[in-house]
Amino acid sequence: MSVLLFVLGVLAIAVGLAVSIALHELGHLVPAKAFGVRVTQYMIGFGPTVLARRRGETEYGIKALPLGGYIRMIGMYPPRRDDAPGTIREHSTGFFQQMSAEAKDWEASQYGPEDAQRTFSALAVPKKLVVMLGGPAMNLVLSVLILGVLVCGIGLPGVTPTVSTVSQCVLPADAPEGTSCEGMPPAPAAAAGIEPGDVLLSIDGRDIDGWGDVTASVRAAGDRTVDVVVSRDGEQLTLQATPIVDARPVLDADGRAVLDADGELVTEQVGFLGVAGTPDLVRQSPARVPGMAWEAFTGTARIVISLPVRLWEVGQAAFGTQERDPNGPIGVVGVSRLAGEVAAAEQPGFELREKIATLLSMLASLNMALFVFNLIPLMPLDGGHVLGALVEGVRRAWARLRGRPDPGPVDMSRLLPLTYAVASVFLVMTVLLLYADIVKPITLFP
Known part of the structure; x- marks a missing residue:
């Protein structure tokens, strides 16, 4: 196995994944700015900042851990409402309520009164949906475009x-x-x-x-x-x-x-x-692309729906003697390893075109996975914000029908405990897949 080709394969999939993440965040950034929301950061990765540059009111940068990305918009949570003059401000000493209040106070400290109408929480429901769905939609478009190149250009x-x-x-x-x-x-x-x-x-x-x-x-x-x-x-x-x-x-x-x-x-x-x-x-007709995209979507959705069971099976394989399911979930390290194997493979009939086709297929699958996974209706994923916006729309429509005052935006800060719990689960999942990819990797060529 050629080490150089292996490294090139890893770099190719890493660059493709980085571009996919960057375009995902761009799918959030563009509509947010178009709707007047003040975006303070556009970052690829997490952890310490490696490179950053400010343009206008937004800081663009790359962070050390290339495991995702984010944009930071002001006013993700609605500000606390003061009581009428002369009354005591509403306050609760409950742990969860205190957590919510502190998060909203921190959000409010990031902007002044002049930007009160430029916050995410001030957007109308349809605009919130466009901003939050823009990222996953970008991954869906990328997946379909890559499949188009694969089907019509390579075959x-x-x-x-x-x-x-x-x-x-x-x-x-x-x-x-x-x-x-x-x-x-x-x-x-x-x-x-x-x-x-x-x-x-x-x-x-x-x-x-x-x-x-x-x-x-x-x-x-x-x-x-x-x-x-x-x-x-x-x-x-x-x-x-x-x-x-x-x-x-x-x-x-x-x-x-x-x-x-x-x-x-x-x-x-x-x-x-x-x-x-x-x-x-x-080479096939472009008419094949929608069917293949639908198959990729349904296949990925089945994996996501059964994710707890599949992760349990990954754990059994990683810490036991069971074989790992080649069609099960795989982490970044595992994907990189597979890409390296593809690039360095010396199999009869598996030449440069076949290698490029396989890498493109992997990249299309990764983008479809990003699309489906981010639609899970749980915070901190995009789907959680989408669900919050939909609930807000229903509440406001119901209030109008009953002739009641506008209830205002949904306060997603109240879900912070659940958000932290979900984030912890995702962290454990990432660590488990990382360990499994090292000790019990999925391979293409035995």
């Missing part, structure tokens, strides 16, 4: 019309590999003179754009003699082949053989030529 694993092998005889569909051709009829392709390396251009007058066209043309030909146009060594040749009607496997939409309820091969009587295409990355 997905498939079969090209370049002939890789030519059958010498007609064997039964369920014949085991290595069965002798002795006593079997010759295959139509071999009899027609088709050779490995030929590129199939048309069969029976039907142009060949992909392997699906080859299968459809041959199966439709039955046992008729048809023209097969191939390209060989830069020359176009027209050959004549007579497919035979034989029991062949029924294929699904992805070209895989269909099995019945008992696991037996399902066959049908169709035309058979006896050629195999060449596996390669095949």
Whole structure:
């Protein structure tokens, strides 16, 4: 395994993840500034500041731990309301109430009366939703765009019309590999003179754009003699082949053989030529992208919904003898390790294009994970703020219907104990995944 290639793979996924986080925070920053909210910080990472520069009223910077990012908007919590003049200010000595009051007082100390209408809490509900959904939406867009580049620019694993092998005889569909051709009829392709390396251009007058066209043309030909146009060594040749009607496997939409309820091969009587295409990355129509994005979303959502169970399984694998689920949750270290393995892999047929495609697929999955995870309706995630804004909208609409005064913004500072609890759980999850990625890593190549 080349150390240099391994490091390049790690750097590639690290840069891609950093850009994804930066664009996520940009998705919050742009609408916040557009709505007039004063944004004091735009930071990539957590912990000590490594590099920072102030432009206008916002400080832009990079921090030491590249595990996320944030923007800081003034007035995330509404200020405390003073009682009427001459009365004592409302105050509570309860621990949670005190925590809420101190958080609101600290928020209020960060800006003056001139910025009272530039706070996040002063925004209308629709604008709050736009600001908080802007980050996850950016990750969703990135995931779809990366999938688009992968599908339309590089391609997905498939079969090209370049002939890789030519059958010498007609064997039964369920014949085991290595069965002798002795006593079997010759295959139509071999009899027609088709050779490995030929590129199939048309069969029976039907142009060949992909392997699906080859299968459809041959199966439709039955046992008729048809023209097969191939390209060989830069020359176009027209050959004549007579497919035979034989029991062949029924294929699904992805070209895989269909099995019945008992696991037996399902066959049908169709035309058979006896050629195999060449596996390669095949560019697909943009119409494939929405379906793939939906599959990525639903798959990620299932992982998030079952996260407690999956983390328990990760813990059992990390501290026990169980094998780790390759489709389970993985941390930053694990993702970086996989990226390094991909870049340094020396597997037959796994060349530069395949490596780039795999890294892009990983980056698309990471962005989809950021999209789904941030929509969890718990503070301090974006979904928690979204839920707060939705509750605020319902409260205000209900007050209007009943002719009551505006109840004002929802005070999310009251949820600080829950916020700290959730943050602690996320911290434990991060540490667990970090440990598991070190002692029981997921690998692509055994």
